[in-house]
Amino acid sequence: MTALYTASATATGDGRNGHVRSSDGVLDLDLAVPKEMGGPGGALTNPEQLFAAGYAACFHSALKRVASNQKITLTDTAITVDVGIGPLPTGGFGLSVVLEAELPGLDEATATAVLEAAHQLCPYSNATRGNVEVQLTLA
Secondary structure (H helix, E strand, O other): OOOOOOOOEEEEOOHHHOEEEEOOOOOEEEEOOOHHHOOOOOOOEOHHHHHHHHHHHHHHHHHHHHHHHOOOOOOOOEEEEEEEEEEOOOOOEEEEEEEEEEOOOOOHHHHHHHHHHHHHHOHHHHHHOOOOEEEEEEO
């Protein structure tokens, strides 16, 4: 694959209680372990939120491209991605994803077909396929 764009970010400090910054400085955030994982939580983000936001935005673009290619008009759409983290039976930790699409105005069959096609196109879906359980749902 020839990369069209490469993002770069650096993590410093204490990992999940540290800091992340993109090479261009646009992303510049302190991190905190969520309360649910024994951390302080609060008004700071965490890696799972960042992954959820990136996946949601990327998948939404893939969805719009698929619809456009199929001459389907989408309005007022939204993609919500929930990223879970937990221990794996084999050791270490893993992620799970629930991806919910709001596709008003589309019948269920069309909405499902567009959702599945976007799941084949989206780079995040391709990166996670076979590694992360991804559940696709319609709102």
